[in-house]
Amino acid sequence: MPISLLHTIAANQPVFDQAAHELDIPAGQLHHVNLPTLREAVVAAGGFTDELRFQLRNQLQALATQSDAIIVTCATLGAAVDGMADIAVPVIRADAALARAATAQSGRLTILCAAQAALPGVQALFCAQEKSAELITVTHVPDVWRFFIEGDTERCHASITTAIEQAYADGADVVALAHPWMAMAPISVQGRRAFDVARAAFAELLPDPRLHWR
Secondary structure (H helix, E strand, O other): OOEEEEEOOOOHHHHHHHHHHHOOOOHHHEEEEEOHHHHHHHHHHOOOOHHHHHHHHHHHHHHHOOOOEEEEOOHHHHHHHOOOOOOOOOEEEHHHHHHHHHHOOOOOEEEEEOOHHHHHHHHHHHHOOOOOHHHEEEEEOOOHHHHHHHOOHHHHHHHHHHHHHHHHHOOOOEEEEOOHHHHHOOOEEOOEEOEOHHHHHHHHHOOOHHHOOO
16 A cells, blocks of 8 residues: 655654565555655744645645555644544554554553653643553653754664663553654663554554564
8 A cells, every 4th residue: 555654854764664664565655755844834833824734734635646545754743634634545643643552551651752842742642542641651861852963873872772771660561752763773672662653653554463562
């Protein structure tokens, strides 16, 4: 099935390509579009204006003509996607797919978030799921976003893996990574794989036993 992926950060494309490769999804089935200027415009405007919402709808409608499904990988665009019911193919909000997958597991859940500005949105999204808020912890991982922006891959990945280890040590039964690009780090710790955005999004389109994290 042809799948279009709408990104606003270029680093997310290889994450989804890698997940697709692991799941034997042919590379030719993925169509990537990167629109960083749309995310920047939303941030600059302090949220979605009618014009920006119109631009996003037009982009999704165009992608729908060449796809069986669309995955929106950017959390900034996610809230606007929720209200669009006029797209001809399923539109998967990737961060919401992660929230559904992770909160469906039993036990204590820790979500690791690199961008401090994203913390309130991540908290609201996960706590809106059918899981007790007392079992959900959103943790800011210091310096990871800075390492990512600076292109310091080694320290970025090491910090992510260390944060996963610490989350388990602090009592988490399940760990989830709030940003797609975080999955480029080694995320299998203590025989358990942290939940990541790409695999969660694909899981809603392509049920596959290899998408089980445990």
